[in-house]
Amino acid sequence: MKNAHLKLLDELSLYLKNIPGIGEKNASKYAFWLAEHKDKANSISKLLKEISEKVKSCRLCYNLTANENGICDICSDKSRDHETVCVVETIENLLEIETANVYNGLYFILGGVISPIYGIDSIIKRIDYLVSRILKEQKKELILVISPTTEGELTMQYIKEKLKPSNIKITKVAIGVPAGADINYINKKTLIEAFKMRTVA
Numbered sequence: 001m002k003n004a005h006l007k008l009l010d011e012l013s014l015y016l017k018n019i020p021g022i023g024e025k026n027a028s029k030y031a032f033w034l035a036e037h038k039d040k041a042n043s044i045s046k047l048l049k050e051i052s053e054k055v056k057s058c059r060l061c062y063n064l065t066a067n068e069n070g071i072c073d074i075c076s077d078k079s080r081d082h083e084t085v086c087v088v089e090t091i092e093n094l095l096e097i098e099t100a101n102v103y104n105g106l107y108f109i110l111g112g113v114i115s116p117i118y119g120i121d122s123i124i125k126r127i128d129y130l131v132s133r134i135l136k137e138q139k140k141e142l143i144l145v146i147s148p149t150t151e152g153e154l155t156m157q158y159i160k161e162k163l164k165p166s167n168i169k170i171t172k173v174a175i176g177v178p179a180g181a182d183i184n185y186i187n188k189k190t191l192i193e194a195f196k197m198r199t200v201a
């Protein structure tokens with residue numbers, strides 16, 4: 001029979017392995033490291049508890065927020081252009097665009113693209129929510145910043161189809177890299193250029 005401590009560490013490894021970028025070997029390494037460094041493990045555990053209690057998805061755009069009203073700092077910022085919405089795949093994409101300082105509108109985070117990996121239902125649900133808001137509110141432009149992969153193109157097509165009843169202008173950021181490249185690997189300068197050169201989708 002396996003020792004009790006090994007069983008616990010195995011269980012922790014299994015959870016760690018779910019984090020993107022952590023393989024089986026590292027998961028086990030981290031689990032042992034945490035077991036050996038109790039102070040750090042306790043601090044992490046406290047922080048995780050606080051994060052899970054306080055940090056949630058913005059109820060308008062799915063960015064993260066710890067604001068009590070559930071609306072993130074970007075959506076709450078009156079100085080931003082509330083008539084333009086930029087659709088991105090991930091919160092990391094939002095941060096990249098914010099860092100590039102090239103855009104001052106609102107965002108909407110899809111959480112991926114329509115593909116078997118991300119799960120089709122959750123993305124469709126978010127798109128439906130985005131569409132319902134655009135049909136209700138006065139929005140001028142929707143900017144799609146989505147990887148030009150087959151699945152990304154499919155996602156953009158789906159959004160465009162759904163928004164046919166509205167007269168919102170839909171543009172897409174002309175990412176200056178070969179088709180199939182991932183938005184996550186585009187550098188800041190390219191992103192700024194791509195934003196300026198965006199075309200009607």
Ligand SMILES: [Zn+2]
Nearest residue numbers: 058061072075
């Ligand atoms: Zn928000």
